[in-house]
Amino acid sequence: MSQKDTSVQDQLKSYYGKRLKRSEDLQTDVACYKICTPLSKSAADAMRLIHPEVTQRYFGCGLVVPESLERCHVLDLGSGSGRDCYVLGKLVGPNGHVTGVDMTDELIQLSRNYISYHQEKFGYTETNTEFIQGYIEKLGEAGIQYNKFDVLISNCVICLCPDKKAVFAEAYRALKEGGEMYFSDMYASEPVDENLKKDSVLWGDVKYASGTYRFFKLPFGGTDERAWVTYKGTVTDHQEKLIFDSVHTFEKDKAVAVDGELALVLKISRFAPHFIVQPAEREVPIKDGPQQYCHLNPFQLANKLGSSIQQCSKTQKDGPCEDQTEVTWKCGEAKS
Structure with missing residues (x-):
């Protein structure tokens, strides 16, 4: 890891661990402004059982509650206060397991403080949730077992990682064959560096989108017939x-x-x-096949679905606006 990457991570640790005390402290309210897919009844019921302090320090940007989680082993990349982990801990049931990984000392400690609380709330005889301190770019070094997990989730964290390629490579290794990476994150319409931020005119042209993706780990070269x-x-x-x-x-x-x-x-x-x-015994027509969406960026898909919205940041009322949408689509095989 380069010195620059380490510096970025140190800044993030300080910001999320020491400066932010609740979700309202975020400098922009781009996170969770619009949810296009409502929580399922089971997820909503689970959310009501989460300890208020855990919920208060939630800093995500979307929903990371995929379907059919019973008995699954789930890994949360950048688990923060543990809110998503605890919701999923209820949904996987007593025979499933959820592991959260985060690099921030304060948030790891906070999430660990409420393991017993949620075990009792859920009525489980044993806890099914654990939290590990480490970097999601280095899951192996954090002690995360490869080829173990049915589902990986992440909520507005990968965008903060200096080495995103390493994150996806590690995620691929951690998933079982047939496993899914389901993550919500933020995207900028163009690269944003410090020089751009200093130019209010150029900075105002940058748009942001929140999108939820789902990737499945398939055998290399594996495909079936229609x-x-x-x-x-x-x-x-x-x-x-x-x-x-x-x-x-x-x-x-x-x-x-x-x-x-x-x-x-x-x-x-x-x-x-x-x-x-x-x-299919014969060639069958497939309307709106998924492949046409695989290479679309979230802004194009948002426009196509008509779910794009405009919203200005809290700290700069006359500054840049953000184009946000919550969308989900499948994009095939993940490769490291």
Whole structure:
């Protein structure tokens, strides 16, 4: 890790660990301004059980509560106060497990303080949540086991990491085959450096988007033929339909044609018990296939979905505005 990267991390530790005491202290309210996908009933119920101090020091930018989490092993990259970990700890159930990783001393200590509290609130005989201090660019050094996790989540943290490529490489190693990386983060429409920040005219042209992505770890070169898939209606809180991403919504007992990549995802991931996958006997047309979205940046997708909004920052009422959206889509195989 370079000296510059270390300096950035030290600044972030100080900002999030010492300066910020509650989510309202953030210098911009771009975080969590608009949520396009509401919490499921189970997630909302879990959220009401979270200790107020844990919730108060939440600094994320979106929702990181994917579906079908029962019994899953989940890893939170940049777990902060532990709010998301505790919500997921309730959703995975007593036979699942959630691990949070964060580099900030104060936030790790805060999250650890309430492990027993939430165990009792959830009615579990044993805790299913742990917090590890370390860098998400170096999960192996932090003691995180590779090829272990069903789901990785992250909430507005990767954008703060100097070495993003290392984060994704480590995430890939930590996931099981068929596992999913599901993360919400912030994106700038152009690179922002210190010189740009000093120029109020140029700074005002920068736009921001919040997007939620889902990636699945598939076998290298792995794909299936196009298929018909039928949702059984068995995912908790999604009995009638499952909104999988911005392209695919699966209605119960209704066959849908999908491409080979998505067919493979639904066969080898944790969603496998919830779908019937049948090879297509002939070439079937697929409307709005996911591949066309894979290379879209969040601003293009936000415009396409009509979910782009404008909002100004708290600290600069006459300054730059932010273009924010909450969107989710699948983008295939992750590679380190």
